[in-house]
Amino acid sequence: MFYSVLSQLTDGYLLLVILLSAAYGLIIGAIPGLTALMASALLVPFVIFMQPIPAVAAIITASAMAIFAGDIPGALLRMPGTPASAAYTNEANGMVHRGKGAVALGAGLIASSLGGLISALVLSLAAPSLAKIALIFSSVEYFWLGVLGLSCATFVSGGSLAKGLVSLFLGLSLATVGMDPVSGIPRFSLGSPDLLGGFGLIPVLIGLFAVSELLRNAANPPRAEALPSISGPILVPSLINLWRHRLGTLRGGSIGTLVGALPGAGSDIAAWISYAVARRGSRKGRREDDIGASERIMSASAANNASLGGAYIPATVFGIPGDAITAIVISVMFIKGINPGPTLFLNQPEVIYTIFGIFFIANLALIPLGILCIRGFGYILRLPRAYVSAVVLMFCILGAFSVENTLFSVGLIALFGLLGYVMESNEIPLAPAILGLILGPMIEETFMTTMLKSQGDLSIFFDREIGAVLGIVTIAVWAGVVLLQIWPKRKLKSKPTE
Amino acid sequence: MRVHDIILGPAVVLAGVGLCVWATALPQPQGFAYGPNLFPTLTGSGLALAGLSILFAGIKKRRMGPLFERPDWSKRWRLAINFWLIPVAIIAYVLLVEPLGFLITATLLLFALMTANRVHPRRSAVVALIIALAINLLFASILHVPLPWGPLTAVSGWLIW
Amino acid sequence: MKTTMLMIAMMAGSAWVSSAQAQDAWPTRPVQMVVIAGAGGGSDYVFRLLSRELEKNTGQAFSVVNQAQGGGVVGMTTYTNAEPDGYTLGQMSPFAQYRVLGQADFTSESFTPIALVNMDPAAVHVAADSNLESLQDIVDALKADPTSLTISCGGTCNASWDIPFVSLMLDEGVDVTQLNLVPAKGAAAGLQELTSGGMDVVLSSLPETDSLREAGLVENVAVFAEQRLDRYPDVPTVEEAVGEPVTGGTWRGVAGPAGMSPALVEAIEAQVKAAFDAEAFQQGMRDRGFGPVWMNAEELGDFMAEHEQQTERVLGELRQ
Incomplete structure (x- = not known):
């Protein structure tokens, strides 16, 4: 079987498809306003009529590339290309402004690639047995996971906890607009079908981050700040960084694979959790200098690429998608007659291992192609600001429209752009709002379905073993967050920053 | 636009309380304790509490900084135009793209944005048209994003590949 | 340059007038198909298959526009508000629940029915290690105590999968207002809840x-169809299992905004029929286990009225 997989993988046509979709994914992901989800969704009409293996390869490659490439506008323009890079956008942008752009992006690149490879390895070795674990999770466990995820907001907000929480609750409140997930009763929709559809994650992300950043730039006199160039070598310092932050990267890769493997938790949640763990849980990650920033960026970047691989565990074994991108991959597999399921591993092992092999190739190809992309966009984004801003705004409009297909979503980016601008001016961090918007529906839905199942008995949240453990961990983490807030000064005195 | 915490706090509290009040108006499905108002009420309360804590912090440092700070750009008309042009351009897109089609709308908006940023009008007209054409070609013709064609609708069959 | 643009606009304008006159020669320009589900889902697949055949036969582009927001309300609003000129069509699927639930006010009058292309019956599944082994077991348990089982709607509730089930329980005399119906984020999420207990x-x-049954984790106990499905010969129909001839499920068709002319409907119906009959469409549907079922404009109109009645009956009982 090894040879048949190898011969499939070295097929010239397949490699060409991988190369083209890699370039496509990198370009779409690196353009501010255009997201990884859009890159995958727009590929569907093309791959739907291709041969099975190249079809799946195209989407896998494009999505892996786009998830990494989302870091580039995040670092250079402070406009995260995907929700997954929102967690560390400020961090990476700060390094760029300190002249460490090549280091920051290189670190993210090499960690993304390694994270992807870790998950591909886990995927190939243990997919069927790991998938069984994912199936044990019921709504109780997802509820606790969601509440645990919310605590990440307090780690990324940096400044005042109260302002971080304002942003988080704002995101959670925005998530309640539209159809109630359980009864279907319209909430705050004012009778408008557009509001009934709710606030889409992507338009809000584009508005809060990209448009508000355009507004900030427009309001600053030109020439005030020139974008520092991305000069200096990328590969060698990245490899040194990789060695220095090997533990953080490995930890990020493992967290990403694990979180990705849980259906219902995607690359964004993986990146946030890994970021929070790096920030609190490691000596390097607590530092406020470039080394600390690199550690956090690498942990989170490794996690978001690893989660893509992780998501293929339940996807290939049971056909259960982990997030919107995997859902697209699965349906392409179904359409092409590669029906995900345990029998796929028995009957067509060469198909499934070829798909895993594609994941390896894509993540290896990420390094050279990613370096080219960083260099290329480093130049493009430094063209005169008058041109770049106008074109970026056009892409923001296009990015919101092509994910949601409504003009309402285009209007939303203006609204949330202004909101994001006002929030930033008042030191209210933006990232927690996105986290709230991602996790809000998950928490509400799992809470309500759990309550429906138990007919209102709250003890169900501690009845199941895994649920109880997760619940206790979640409560402990939140208690810790509150305690740290109450006695922050004493803690700082007794433990000066290393 | 920066406001002092002593104003920001109450504003957030008001938003949170408002959300809770609005949530009570939601219909309640019978026979079940938790309705569609539960989560908005929780998040609204959360907003209100976070707002209160900002207010208290604001009271502690009430002498620091002005209550309301007008942003620098609003005092210079060129920057103010640059700023407001962005939301105006987005709204203009929403209103114009159906009747005019993407190509014309995008050209007009790019032209306006670049000219406002002191690019010579002739130059920005050429650049705007080229970029709009390229985007239209890539997204509508090749990637099949359903961008409106406006006056080109009748012949758009030849323009979608 | 401005004059060039003006010329293009004028040319286009005159072309538009002539195309409006020649309505029976549909289509003379690209057509938009509004799908009320996301890219990559089952509905998306059916409509992309259909659009590919339509493109092949007519030589015009058919672009699939995904608008899944609001459980489909947004997409249906888009195409029912479009010009009834045959160039904005959309997915016709169960719609009556939106009005009963206060989400939108579509009635069968809001649409111009064109054709039905697919129907998939609902089915009942239990975990392989469950005590419940047949539909009769489930009916008995619910008769004894309607709250004793938790039932996942495999998507939103008050929709395609639970309405036939509740309809059956009404016939069996179960107190349906007590039923513990739980919504899920799609069938996959519901099935995961099943395997996790x-x-x-x-x-x-x-x-x-399919994949969970192959894994030996899920068992299908009955299907809401008149006859057993070819692909699943060992799954009994509801009538075989408990003796009540209840059927139902989801369905997908093509419709347009209200007020399309009969001649235009006829032209579109003919094109959709040709696409439906194409081997590639039939094969594509079989590949994914979707049931290709044909209804013309008139039959679809009757069917939609029937759907409104069944939905109102069941939801009326549930929401008493």
Whole structure:
């Protein structure tokens, strides 16, 4: 079987498809306003009529590339290309402004690639047995996971906890607009079908981050700040960084694979959790200098690429998608007659291992192609600001429209752009709002379905073993967050920053 | 636009309380304790509490900084135009793209944005048209994003590949 | 340059006038198909298959526009508000629940029915290690105590999968207002709850359970169809299982905004029929286990009225 997989993988046509979709994914992901989800969704009409293996390869490659490439506008323009890079956008942008752009992006690149490879390895070795674990999770466990995820907001907000929480609750409140997930009763929709559809994650992300950043730039006199160039070598310092932050990267890769493997938790949640763990849980990650920033960026970047691989565990074994991108991959597999399921591993092992092999190739190809992309966009984004801003705004409009297909979503980016601008001016961090918007529906839905199942008995949240453990961990983490807030000064005195 | 915490706090509290009040108006499905108002009420309360804590912090440092700070750009008309042009351009897109089609709308908006940023009008007209054409070609013709064609609708069959 | 643009606009304008006159020669320009589900889902697949055949036959582009927001309300609003000129069509699927639930006000009058292309019956699934082994077991349990089982709607509740089930329970004399119906984020999520022990019964279509059935984790106990499905010969119909001839499920068709002219409907129906009959469409549907079922404009109109009645009856009982 090894040879048949190898011969499939070295097929010239397949490699060409991988190369083209890699370039496509990198370009779409690196353009501010255009997201990884859009890159995958727009590929569907093309791959739907291709041969099975190249079809799946195209989407896998494009999505892996786009998830990494989302870091580039995040670092250079402070406009995260995907929700997954929102967690560390400020961090990476700060390094760029300190002249460490090549280091920051290189670190993210090499960690993304390694994270992807870790998950591909886990995927190939243990997919069927790991998938069984994912199936044990019921709504109780997802509820606790969601509440645990919310605590990440307090780690990324940096400044005042109260302002971080304002942003988080704002995101959670925005998530309640539209159809109630359980009864279907319209909430705050004012009778408008557009509001009934709710606030889409992507338009809000584009508005809060990209448009508000355009507004900030427009309001600053030109020439005030020139974008520092991305000069200096990328590969060698990245490899040194990789060695220095090997533990953080490995930890990020493992967290990403694990979180990705849980259906219902995607690359964004993986990146946030890994970021929070790096920030609190490691000596390097607590530092406020470039080394600390690199550690956090690498942990989170490794996690978001690893989660893509992780998501293929339940996807290939049971056909259960982990997030919107995997859902697209699965349906392409179904359409092409590669029906995900345990029998796929028995009957067509060469198909499934070829798909895993594609994941390896894509993540290896990420390094050279990613370096080219960083260099290329480093130049493009430094063209005169008058041109770049106008074109970026056009892409923001296009990015919101092509994910949601409504003009309402285009209007939303203006609204949330202004909101994001006002929030930033008042030191209210933006990232927690996105986290709230991602996790809000998950928490509400799992809470309500759990309550429906138990007919209102709250003890169900501690009845199941895994649920109880997760619940206790979640409560402990939140208690810790509150305690740290109450006695922050004493803690700082007794433990000066290393 | 920066406001002092002593104003920001109450504003957030008001938003949170408002959300809770609005949530009570939601219909309640019978026979079940938790309705569609539960989560908005929780998040609204959360907003209100976070707002209160900002207010208290604001009271502690009430002498620091002005209550309301007008942003620098609003005092210079060129920057103010640059700023407001962005939301105006987005709204203009929403209103114009159906009747005019993407190509014309995008050209007009790019032209306006670049000219406002002191690019010579002739130059920005050429650049705007080229970029709009390229985007239209890539997204509508090749990637099949359903961008409106406006006056080109009748012949758009030849323009979608 | 401005004059060039003006010329293009004028040329286009005159072309538009002539195309409006020649309506029976549909289509003379690209057509938009509004799908009320996301890219990559089952509905998306059916409509992309259909659009590919339509493109082949007519030589015009058919672009699939995904608008899944609001459980489909947004997409249906888009195409029912479009010009009834045959160039904005959309997915016709169960719609009556929106009005009963206060989400939108579509009635069968809001649409111009064109054709039905697919119908998939609902089915009942239990975990392989469950005490419940047949539909009769489920009916008995619910008769004894309607709250004793948790039932996943395999999607939103008050929708395609649970309405036939509740309809059956009404016929069996179960107090349906007490039923513990739980919504899920799609069939996959509901089935995951089933395997993790969080649910007793899941309702969804049969193909959606393929991989978990192969894994030996899920059993199908009955299907809401008149006859057993060719692809699933060992799954009994509801009538065979408990003796009540209840059927139902989801369906997908093509419709347009209200007020399309009969001649235009006829032209579109003919094109859709040709696409439906194409071997590539039939094969594509079989590949994914979707049931290709044809209804013309008139039959679809009657069917939609029937659907409104069944939905109102069941939801009326549930929401008493």
